[in-house]
Structures are given as structure tokens and as C-alpha cells.
Amino acid sequence: MNEVALQVRNLQVHYATARGPVKAVNDVSFDLHKGEILGLVGESGSGKTTMGMALVGLIRSPGKVVSGEILLNGRDLTSLSVDAYKKVRLEEIALIPQGAMNSLNPVTRIREQILDGPRDHGIVLTKAEADDHVASLLHKVGLSPDVAKMHAHELSGGMKQRVAMAIAISMKPKVIIADEPTSALDVVVQKRVIETLQDVQQELGASIILIGHDMGLMAQTVDRLGVMYAGRLAEIAPIRETLIAPRHPYTRMLIESLPAVIEKKPLRGIAGLAPQLLNLPTGCAFHPRCPQCFDRCITETPDFRMADEGRWVACHLSDHQ
Amino acid sequence: MRLNYVFRRVGFFLLIVWVAASVNFFLPRLSGQDPIREKLLRESMLGGAMQAGMDQIVKTYEVKFGLDRPLYQQYFSYLGDVARFDFNYSISQYPNRVIDMILDALPWTAGLLSVAFLLSFSVGTLLGALFGWPRAPRYLGWLFGPLLSLSAIPYFLLGLVLLYFFAFYLKWLPSGGGFERGTLPTASVKFALDVAHHAILPALSILLAQLGGWALGMRAMMVTTQGEDYMVFADAKGLSERTLFLRYAMRNAILPQVTGLALVLGQLISGAVLVEIVFQYPGVGTLLWRAIRETDYFVVQGVVFFSIVTIGLATLLLDLIYPLLDPRISYEK
């Protein structure tokens, strides 16, 4: 678990708007360890989806990766040309998109959509080999081989999501970015999709970044959890330690907002709204909503620092200085 | 494809045929009188060699559409005639039958129109798709404006300009007609080439005038398509530019383009008819022009009926083809 699959260093992704640049990802750094599932959780606008898109190189105008590095297999992805990045996608790093409801081509068959990625990457297969490959991929995600002949509109939401997963693993990438793979699904299907994801990960030995906003889901699935707020990482730590003793007030409030099943307690939310990225508060972006805010929080933005072995936090409370 | 769907479409086509016939019957009588009878009576009073035939026509007309018959009976007579493809005789070109005159002219129009249309649709759609694709060569963009400008003006006016320029000023191409005047049509290669030679300008007028329209529509569709989620995921798969353009963007964007085609079929025929007139091309258009000149009502009615029915048929074909292109459709309705 100590080897690193992906490294992100000081990534800045900005969107140009009429009123100035929006820093959707603002100086984010973390490592993705080999074989782990890293969760990335946050509210809408926290930057988590932008982060996922940046990793697969899909940031399009008016967005731009302004600075920073994404290191995969010793290469900095941010320096790649458009064609070179195309080669890296699917083969080394794959995306399971948010909302696979509309992520599949409506007019072509599933089989074609599973095969065209590898084909454009130079893999040549005979018809029999192709059929086998498609059937085995569908089997891996728990779908019948008949799905190959179908069109997207014939599939349910959960099935579409699993097809997307099958496509993502078709070239056995080492890194998979799963962007809210269960958001539009009901709980039962969610469970099945996540189980499929875990099975797939075990078999491939891939490292997964699971992006989402559902703390409960994260708690059950991930090995380590990163919490994003207003474009920055607030905290990152192994899941157990995060749940037991969160270091950042935001993380703690996220955990406390989960409804308790065993002992009854009143539902708690987090007061206030997520900040507008064009109009960030001074100092720590969370300070207006933080119950433990003190003077330093209003004036000084906290650095993302190592608080313990394997734990990083951006909060003045954690500074023992 | 569900049989239900097919039946409804065929039903619509039959409705169109009925409307075509009814339009021909009722609209001329809008002024309160029957202009056809007026015309026939006038003609029969002129005398001459055609006298015997004209008398016969007038008598038959009076029997079917005389003032003494109630309107609805006249209507059913007319519908019956149409159903038997009896469009009567040409008043000015007696004893030619209208149906024969139309059938003679039809192949010319059909040939011209289908060639010009197929070319303009395919080239226009492809160009439009490229115009809407951000990673297409930049110099193509310069074509867009001029093409649109050309497509704004009526086809036949463009034809006029081209005719003057290429046939009279530059003298590169023939000045009209379907083939060299004075020659007889033969089934030879030489004749075929002559026909093609004469078809260039009319076809070009139709082609250039339509090109911009298709391009504009396709470009808009491509722009919309590129915003779709499946384009993002396709890109995430690392697909080649070519696959993204052809199999994902164009394949989807072309669907509304085909739907849009159904809407402009009427315009296509109307435009083509007028173009033929400019070039005196021996198709349905020139037939119509002469008929209007000579107030030859039966010919006009015949041409109008045929064009409406042809459009109806084309619409029907399109409707039947569309579900083959879009797998989502055959499972609804």
C-alpha cells in the first residue's frame, strides 16, 4: 500500500469568467496509493468534479489547468499534447462518468461502444476475440452478454452505469476515476454498483478515486478519504481515523450530519451555504460557517500540512504552533 | 418497426393525396365562378381545326361539372377522375393528354432534382458538420459566410445570374434546354453526355442555393451535440478525432437534420420548378410555365397534383427510413 500510483502536486484549475478567474481547484496536492480506493467528498462547487476531469485531461475552455503537476508512471500529464493524452486515457487512466444516464451513445450498440476505445488505441481483434472480450467484460460487471447487442435506451440506470464501468476497465487501467457513479441511482442499485466497483478493483489491482457527496457511501467504501471545500483540500486521512477523530471542523460536521441508526439524535446540518468561488471569504474559506473559528482563521488561509502519520489537514486548530 | 407506425404514415400520405385533389377542385372556384368553364367556352368559340375535339371536351365537362349539378356530385366526379389518373386533355395543346405531358416531363425533373439534391445534402451536411467542429481546419470557416449568402436568395434568381454569366458572358455552358436543340433523343453515350452538359447549370443553381441551408442546420446540430454527456465520455475513452467526429457527433447530429429535410421538401420542388423555367429545361417546371401562360387549367391542375403527391410520397419514405437511423424511435409510438 505504500507504492504510489498517481501524484498530484499544487494543481490549479481556473475558469475564466467575465468577472475574473474562478479557482475551481486551488493548490491541491495528494498521492493516490497503489491498490487503494481514495474517496473525494465535498459539496457542489467544492471542486471535486473539476479535479476528476483534470486528472483525465478533460478540462475544456473556458477552464484551464493553470499550473501544477499530475504525475502518472513518471510522466507529468499536464504537459502532454492532445493526441498523447488521448493515448493515456482508457489505457492508463479511465473515467467512470457522472450520470451514465446520458453518457452512452444513443445510436450505436453497446458492443460497438465497448470495442471502439481499445480499437482506437491500436488493439486489433478478430471478431471472435472481440466477442469474447465484450462478453467477459460484461460478465465482470455482472451483466448478461446479451447486453452487447442492445442500445443505451433499452438499459436501466444501474445497467448503464455498469456498462460505463465495463468500458472503463476494458484496457485494464491502473487508475480509475469514478465520478459520482451512484448519484442518480436508488439505494439498492447503488449497493450493487459499488460492490461491482470493489470486485473490479480487486481483480485489476487498480487504484480508484471515488468522487461523491455522500458521506455514508464513502464511509463504507473507501480506504482513505479526502475532503474538499471551496477548491481546496481540507483534510485527507485513512477512513477509520477520519470517522473516529476528524481533524477539520468541516469533516466533523459532515460526519455528524449523517443520520444515526442506533441511537436517536436530532438531524444536524451544516449552517450556511457553500461560498461563491468568485467571492471567497478572507482567510480560511470555511470560517463563516465554522463553530470553532478564531481570529487567525479570518485573516490567514491555513496551509495543507501533515498533522500526523498519513494525515494532512488545512486548519489552524491543528497547528500546534 | 411497428405496423401501427407504418399505417399512420401511409394514412397521412393518403390524406395528402386527398388534399391535393381537393385543392385542385375547390380553390379555382374561390372566386365564385368556375374559371375552367369560362375558359373552355371561350376556347370553343375560337373555332379552327381543333373545334371538333374542343366541343367534345366542353360537352364532357358540362356533364360532369355543369351548373345544373350540385357541388358535391361534381366533387365526387372529380375525385373519381383523379383516382383513374384522368387529368383530362390539355386545352392549348389538344389533343395531348395532360397525364402524358406530365409523364414526358417527369424524368427530366426527377433526374435534375435528385442529383442536385443528393449532392447538396451530402456536401452541405458534411461541410456544416466541419463548420461546427472546433478542431476542423480553420480555412473552412471562410466558406460559411458566402455559402449562407448564396442560400438566402431564391434558387431561380441565382440560376438567372449563373445563366447569364456562364452561358452568355463566358459562353462556357449551354444556354438552356435539356439537350442540343434540333437533335433527337437517343440512347447513346453522346446523348447522355449532352444531357449532362445541359444539366450542369440548372443543377448548379439548385446545389449552390441549398448548400448553405444544409450547412447551417448541420452546424447548429453539431454544436448542440457536442454539449452532450456522451461526447464527454467518448473523449474520456481516448477515442480518435475521426471516431469522435463521425461515429459520435455526426451520427447523432444528422438525425434532426433528416427531420428538417422533411420540412423543406416543398420548398425544394417549388424552387426546382422555377429554376427549370429560367433554363427552359424540359421538365415539369417549363410545362407549368407554358400552361400558366396559356391558362391551360388542366395542365396546371395536373402538375400541381403531381407535385403535391410526390412530396407526400417523399415525406412518407423519409418517415419510414427515419426509425432505421434512430434506434430509439421504433420502440415508441
Add this chain to the structure above:
Amino acid sequence: MSTGPVLSSAQRGLSVHSESTWREQASEVGRFLRRNPLLVAGLVLLTLLFLFAVIGSYITDIKDAQPLAARPLLRPSSEYPFGTDKLGRDLFATIVAGIPLTLRVGIVAGLIGLGIGTFLGFVSAYYGGWVDNLISGIVDVGLTVPGLMVLIIIAIAFSGQLDVNDMALIVSALAWLYPARVIRSQVLTLKQRPFVEVARLTGMGGLEIIFLELMPNLLPYLAASLVAAIASAILASIGLEALGLGPVDSPTLGMTIYWALLNGAVINRWWWWWAPPILVISILFNGLFLLSMGLDEIANPRVRRSL
């Protein structure tokens, strides 16, 4: 304690709301005008034509647009800038007279078409049921049938007796079809939107909803449809006139082309006869086209970005 003030403030509240909706739309249009080069280009072209016609009417005598006003077949000169035709018409006067006539046909037919089309489109979408089926059915058939053919049959019954206003009426018979379809689909989309439900819940009546809530949102589509209706009306009228089925005594642009064609102006190299009307028609249609593209961008901003 009268309920008077309470009621009137509630009414005022409603009218403030509707006023701001209209005012919002007006200022938005103003802003878009500035940011929208296509729209401006279209307006410029149309204004140029308009000015040409206006100034032209002061320079020349409209009566010269009739036959026997001058010696026939004169080439363009300083006295006759566009020359004369075979029947002795001063072609400059003809064009100057023809522009407003052709425009009149287009605008009248376009307005009538838009009016009827909008009304029927609304009714069809708002009330649904058999009314919708009937109107949509008629629209579908009407749009499938080639319009020019139907117009020919109508016009031929009256041949020789038409004037410009009759032309406008005849053309408007078909001009309402497309607006009806467009407006219907837009209203159908809007009908689903929450703000209509809210309006209904606050007790606004059907007509109020139509005028205060739905109309402001339809304005861009109405404007685009009007321009399209005017353009297709002019196109239809030119087609009819070029066939000789138009108002024979009026020097409209289409009729001028008809006379040119009939007298073999192309074969005889009398280019000054047919070139100016074609040029004017091109400018007219390009202007209308740019205008409608500009309006389209307002209605659907996404189309803008790629050019």
C-alpha cells in the same frame, strides 16, 4: 379597516412583477443588440434598402415605373441610372417603386401569418386535447404540401385581377403554418415550467398567465418567427410574380423579373433589366437572413459560440 389598501397593494405587487418582467426583457434586448453583430448587420442592410427607396422616391417620379414613360431598351446612363425596359419603363423608378410594394406584401402577410399562427399555436398548446390534434393535423398537412403550388392554383383563378394587397392576403393563407408550429412547441415547453404552476396557484387567470408570464419568454421566438414569416412571404410572392401570377399593373420586384424573363432579357443581353432587381432581392433576403440569425442567437445562445 378597509380591505381597499390591502387589495390594491397586492394588485400593485402583481403589476410591479409584470412590469419588471417587460422591462427586464427590454433592457436585455438592448444589451444583446450591442453584443450581436449579425443582428446589427441585418438591420444595416435592411435600413440601406429602406433609405434607397425613400431617397429614390424623392429623386425620381414613380409614374415613370409604368410603360411608355421613356424610350425603350436604353442602357444605363446619367438620365436613366438603371436604363429602361422593352415597354419603356424607367427601371430606376421601377425598382424604387417596387421595393416598398414587395416589402408591403411581405410585412402584411408576415404579420397576419404571425398573428394567426401565434394565436392558434397558443390555443393548441395550452388547451390540448382534440383542439390540439385538429390544429396540429392541419399544420402538418399544410407544411407538407408545397406552398407555391397551392398559391398557384389560387392565383390562377384570379389571374389578371390581382393587386398588391390581394397578393399579401393570398400569401398569408400559408404564412401562419410555420409560426403556429414553432409557437406551439415553445408554449408546450414553457407550460411544464414551474413558474406557470406558481402563477396558477397565486390565482392568475388563463389570459393573465398568457400575457404576463408566457409572452415575455416567447418574445425572442415571436421576433424570429416574424422575420422568417416575412422572408418566406416575400419569397412566395416573388415566385408567384415571376410566373406571371402577380399584380400585373404593379412594378413589384417579382413582376419586373417576370417581364424580363418573358421578353428574353437574358438572351438579348439586356442585363440592366434583370440585374438590379436580383441585386435588391439578394440584399433584402440577406438582410432578413442575418436578422433572423441574430434573433436565433438570442433565443438559443449556444449556437453563438462556435463561429
